[in-house]
Amino acid sequence: MDQRGLNEVTDLQPTGVIVVTGGSRGIGAATCRLAHATGYQVVFSYNSNADAAATVVADCDGAAIAVQADVRHEADAANLFDAAEEAFGPATVLVNNAGILHEQVRFDEMSVDRWREVFDVNVIGSFICAREAVRRMSTRHGGAGGVIVNVSSAASYLGSPGEYIDYAATKAAIDTMTLGLGKEVATEGIRVNAVRPGVIYTDIHASGGEPGRVDRVAGGVPMKRGGQAEEVADAILWLASDASSYITATTLNVSGGR
Template sequence: MTTPEQSKGAVIVTGASRGIGAAIAQKLAEDGYGVVVNYAADADGANSVVSAIRSHGGRAIAVRADVAAPDDVADLFDRTKQEIGPLAALVNNAGATGGQARIDEQDADHLTRLMQINVVGPMLCAKHAVQAMSTAHGGAGGSIVNIASIGAQAPPGISGFVPYEATKGAVVSFSRGLSNEVAPEGIRVNSVSPGVIDTEMAAATPGAREASATSPLGRVGRPSEIADAVSWLISPAASYVTGSDITVSGGL
């Protein structure tokens, strides 16, 4: 692992206490970034990820913040600057499925909360990331990667997640639009759309594993495979890539 003296700057990974977010945080720490492990409720999980990173010589802190709460997000970015350093990248990973139910069984308050977490949250975080990294604001540029989902394409096989799929479609559209807006200011913006990945969330989703078996590769994906895609997108190797959605879904 890269030593702290060789750190490439700070990266915030939202929703990083477990699953895909935890894998991304650990991979980016291996790449030499100082990592902010964000979480909303799972403090033990976040601290475990931080401990794993530090045990390999990396830099990391855990910061609790609800990405849908403006004050929490502002504090998240303030602590990043104070405790880790200038921001180099943001990975908007935090999200919720909203549970499995047909649209005619949904509650308005429930739908509003889902939109706040999955759509408003990434936008709020991106707002602060642009303020920190944009050359128009005195920053050095950087990268934003938004974690969307193959669900944005509403594939058949898993029913009852129409609102979730709609939020992830919004994430893809947001990423594309934002990439055009901030490209002249040194910020690249891309999204990654995972298929069914071997996480607690997938395990709790009826029909998910069965759907992954229908993919050309015929298996569930690994969190590390999403982390590798994110690592590449924020690296210099992807310096000519912006406004793209990278699908990592086994061919679905």
């Protein structure tokens, strides 16, 4: 666990304690940076790229904690929340962002192992972290309430044919979890919402085998451009804030109208 910056003093008044999974790159990193600028105490997980995590910590003026964690494992998820509480106090916001996809292939060429891995990270990992947050935030369990923001994808309703139907299916599961959990804990001080990013300029497209995918499909977006990770982070932080205090069990498209 990276403990740098715990004793740093900033001019910002703490907004709360935000836990971001997969915070070392893309939308997760943009969320960490914006959360820090907004006044949150930031704790984020990363899987293996310690250098990328250190860069995000530095971008947060050293006043953030990076915790190596595999969200598929219950012990790692618990450790992430424990680290946040030990450093700053109980988490007030969880951003379930960690996710993976594999190379673009047809459905009939996909293996069972591929489906299991994508579901393990994207769905089971998000479930484990959300459950950990509920157990700590819910007034039913003695908590003070909080917010969960899940990162879904426009793939959940577009289906990603010929590319990664498995990834799309995981994001549809996230949409359903958001709806059900948001209703279940609505009287327990927890709001649960999700964002569905469209085609966003992040390096996840390289994982799918097409780094330039955003430029290829941008013409099909009504706004005729790809989105930036910071635009998604803006939506996430709005859903985390009191400005959306009467919104729960809802998914917000951040997709340029696509």
